[in-house]
Amino acid sequence: MQYDYLIIGGGMVADSAARGIREHDTTGSIGILGADSDEPYTRPALSKKLWTDSDFGRDQVPLGTASEADAHVHTGTRVASIDRSNSSVTTDTGERYEYGTLLLATGAEPTRIELAPSPRVVYFRTFADYRALRELTKTADHIAVVGGGYIGTEIASALSLQGVKVTLVTSDAVVGGHMFPPSLAAVFDKGFADHGVTVRRGTKVTSGAEASARVQLQLDDGSALEADGVVFGLGVRPSTELADAAGLAVDDGIVVDQFLRTEDDHVYAAGDVANYPDAVLGRRRVEHVDNATEMGKAAGRNMAGAAEPYSYTPYFYSDIYDDGYQAIGTMSTSLSTVEDWKSVGKEGVVYYLDDEAVVRGVLMWNVWEGLDEARTLLAEKKPQTEQSLRGLI
Structure with missing residues (x-):
């Protein structure tokens, strides 16, 4: 198969890029190859509105990329290699796709410990992970949440509002202490206690195991924690393997210029995986939704010939209680x-x-x-x- 524009990755960047392409090219063919089982969807809802807004349903999560941007979305499709000399990619099942211009929107993978994912062990990232966690809440009385960053705190607060007993494990001495000044961190920490969350502070999970329909976690302070399930929110790492194997520059992400191009003029990168020169903050990699949507659209426009520098500086946000x-x-x-x-x-x-x-x-x-x-x-x-x-x- 051949596409004028081919996007590897099926997330919010892919959706925005397809829409950006359509602003300049209304007829060129767009192909999206996503390893996710779902078509592009709004990721922030997975840890926010789906838990807190009764009027926001699962049917509002998909972005409608295929119909609204006239794009061909291939779900459950994992790309194994990129052949830049022949402008093609090959999937892990041997299918070959040719491209005119390629966008790497491969995103990031959640950090894991040596405990395999299962119905009781969720490394929270995808819509499928949300569905698995919702299913777990139907039978679990107690869920452990590991990680005191954005995802961990959002999930801990969301679960506690569902009437589930929650234990939050954080390496911070005070929840949010790595981000917030002491005055704010103290208030932030207290908010979890006020909502019945048990907080294990200043410790990390070193290992875990499933036994007798329970999950047992060992902590680095020598203690143990047992729960009906566990959600990990330990941050992510950029998915740069394809770019690296294709000989593209990688440095905590895929290195791109102000137009979001790699060193190959026919290959772009955007979103969580892109290391780009921010006009205000300097070269960096950003893992938040505002960057995904704005950078995705800019990459799509440039793929279609806009030649516009990406000069936007993104923001990020969170909602807790x-x-x-x-x-x-x-x-x-x-x-x-x-x-x-x-x-x-x-x-x-x-x-x-x-x-x-x-x-x-x-x-x-x-x-x-x-x-x-x-x-x-x-x-x-x-x-x-x-x-x-x-x-x-």
């Missing part, structure tokens, strides 16, 4: 912070500054405006003071 935040740049307590609260832990802005007092990240807690101001502040790259930042957003 009654609180939510949006942020842009680097959120890490390895940086110093300036906090500007209307009410601590209720509404305010946290600025993250480097050793030269230059703002490198902005967190807006229960504040839903200010992204443009934050981008401008980050782009200025000028030293700031507590006085200059207060009241800015």
Whole structure:
């Protein structure tokens, strides 16, 4: 089979890229090869709205890529190799697809320990994982969630709202302590306790096993944890194997230029897997939905001849219980912070500054405006003071 535009990866990047292509080329053939069992869908809903919004159903998760972008979506299709010299790819079942232009939207794979996935062991990433976890909640009284980052905290809060007993295991001394200043982390941590979540702080899971319809986890503090099931949210690693084997530059992601092209003019990369030169923040790789949709569309437009630099700086967001935040740049307590609260832990802005007092990240807690101001502040790259930042957003 042959496509004018071929996309490897069937996620939100693929959907956005197909739509971007259609903005410039209404007739060229588009093929999407996705290893996922489902056609492209909105990933944030898997840990947010599907659990918290009774009006949001599973039928609202698919993005309608095939019909709305006139794309041929091949699900359950895993690409084994790329032959750049012949502009073709081969799947693990031996099928060969030729392309005019190729987009690598291979995303990322969840980090795993030596415990195989099963109906009771979920490495949360896909729509199928959501369905498996929903099924598990029908019989499980107690579920362990491993990981105190975005996915772990969102899933722990979602499960606790379903009436399931939840134990959250985090390496942080306080939940969110790697991202939030102490004043906010304390409030964030307390929110889980207030909702009945048992938190095992300052420890990691070293191994696990299934036995007698239970999952047993060993922790590095010498203790053990037993539950009816476990959900892992330990971060992800970019899926760069295909690009690497094809001789493309890889460095914590597939290296692309400002047009999202690899060193091969006929091969692009976008989304979680792309290491790109952000116009404001510098070269980096971003794993959030805003980047996936905006970068995917930009890549699609450029594949179809737009030749436009990707100059957008993405933001990210999360919702936990009654609180939510949006942020842009680097959120890490390895940086110093300036906090500007209307009410601590209720509404305010946290600025993250480097050793030269230059703002490198902005967190807006229960504040839903200010992204443009934050981008401008980050782009200025000028030293700031507590006085200059207060009241800015």
